Amino acid sequence: MEITRDRDFRSRQLAARQMLKGELEGPDLDAYVEERVWTTTLDKAANWARGNAFMPATFGLACCAIEMMAVVNARMDIARFGFEAFRASPRQADVIILSGRISIKMAPVVRRVYDQMLEPKWVIAMGACSSSTGVFNNYAIVPADKFMPVDLHVPGCPPRPESLVYGILKLRAMVLARPDHDWRTRYGGRGTEEFAESELALDPAAAHADNVTGASGRMGPSA
Amino acid sequence: MPDATGLELLAQELRDRDADSVLDTEHFRGQAAVHIAPGAVREVLEQLRAKGFGFLASVHGLDYFPEEPRLGVQYELLDMREVDRITVKLRVSLDDPTVPSVTPAWPTANHQEREVFDMFGVIFDGHPDLRRILMPEDYEGHPQRRDFPMGGEAILFTHNEPHLPGWWQ
Numbered sequence: 001m002e003i004t005r006d007r008d009f010r011s012r013q014l015a016a017r018q019m020l021k022g023e024l025e026g027p028d029l030d031a032y033v034e035e036r037v038w039t040t041t042l043d044k045a046a047n048w049a050r051g052n053a054f055m056p057a058t059f060g061l062a063c064c065a066i067e068m069m070a071v072v073n074a075r076m077d078i079a080r081f082g083f084e085a086f087r088a089s090p091r092q093a094d095v096i097i098l099s100g101r102i103s104i105k106m107a108p109v110v111r112r113v114y115d116q117m118l119e120p121k122w123v124i125a126m127g128a129c130s131s132s133t134g135v136f137n138n139y140a141i142v143p144a145d146k147f148m149p150v151d152l153h154v155p156g157c158p159p160r161p162e163s164l165v166y167g168i169l170k171l172r173a174m175v176l177a178r179p180d181h182d183w184r185t186r187y188g189g190r191g192t193e194e195f196a197e198s199e200l201a202l203d204p205a206a207a208h209a210d211n212v213t214g215a216s217g218r219m220g221p222s223a
Numbered sequence: 224m225p226d227a228t229g230l231e232l233l234a235q236e237l238r239d240r241d242a243d244s245v246l247d248t249e250h251f252r253g254q255a256a257v258h259i260a261p262g263a264v265r266e267v268l269e270q271l272r273a274k275g276f277g278f279l280a281s282v283h284g285l286d287y288f289p290e291e292p293r294l295g296v297q298y299e300l301l302d303m304r305e306v307d308r309i310t311v312k313l314r315v316s317l318d319d320p321t322v323p324s325v326t327p328a329w330p331t332a333n334h335q336e337r338e339v340f341d342m343f344g345v346i347f348d349g350h351p352d353l354r355r356i357l358m359p360e361d362y363e364g365h366p367q368r369r370d371f372p373m374g375g376e377a378i379l380f381t382h383n384e385p386h387l388p389g390w391w392q
Contacts, residue, residue, distance in 0.1 A: 139372075
């Protein structure tokens with residue numbers, strides 16, 4: 001449902017004042033409520049919140065990282081889109097920007113950082129190197145698609161900050177449009193989990209182990 | 224730089240110590256170089272240090288692919304008082320790429336010899352910890368050799384998509 005905009009601002013303001021005083025009644029009150037109430041699904045609301053408040057991991061690889069930093073500065077000011085809170089820990093981040101070339105020695109590290117992030121999570125491959133190895137197409141470099149699911153490629157060498165901002169907005173549109181956020185579902189990765197669900201089930205004995213604070217408030221076996 | 228005459232005098236001094244150590248001298252564009260036998264590298268560098276070349280600026284490898292012996296190691300020495308440089312060059316074959324390590328005398332050579340080993344596969348005898356430094360531990364081959372394939376990944380573009388079947392697996 002959309003807010004109707006046929007009434008001008010002043011009259012809407014007057015209606016709001018009347019409503020607060022309790023003077024609005026009958027069909028006027030119905031119309032007022034209809035104008036102001038917005039119904040949506042919880043999923044959509046959650047997506048809307050996610051898409052407008054990304055928290056990228058503080059993670060730079062090479063020269064593209066300089067452009068990535070420029071995106072946070074006053075000129076581009078990615079904070080306008082709720083993207084500026086670069087988190088120092090992958091556990092708190094939901095976007096990782098692969099800003100630069102990834103050597104085959106670095107790839108396991110990048111993958112580990114990605115695996116440590118919590119779902120839902122997204123990946124932006126920034127620049128030519130992380131998408132196609134660019135000018136460094138040699139024995140040392142590996143493209144990001146080979147070892148992790150990339151949601152968005154931003155071309156350029158390096159891309160200008162505007163490009164990255166455009167990419168971020170594309171990613172936001174993607175998040176708003178696609179309700180499913182599990183990367184295994186998005187990229188057909190079901191069945192590639194390292195551990196089966198059953199293996200991840202909590203051991204009931206471990207839950208009551210000595211070093212867990214129980215009802216007695218003990219902090220460890222020696223206490 | 225030692226001039227051409229100075230270089231010959233220096234080479235003669237090295238020959239006086241061990242007649243087989245110096246194979247050739249080279250003075251090219253103001254750059255002095257002595258070609259030595261691989262086995263004599265420790266003695267030659269020690270002798271040059273006594274002459275004032277007290278700073279080992281660089282150790283690096285080379286691959287002269289079609290020529291034999293193929294692999295080369297070069298040592299750049301710097302005399303900090305005279306601001307004088309000299310290059311010590313040696314060549315080893317692929318069948319026996321063994322060079323005595325100079326790390327015990329010049330600790331700076333430690334990582335540089337590891338890099339030469341990593342990239343060219345030259346074995347440095349007497350190196351305290353000769354393993355790969357840049358490439359992953361399980362990497363196969365020595366990528367800076369000239370017969371090493373260019374490598375890299377087959378990159379998927381729209382124009383070659385039909386020619387890279389199964390790239391997604």
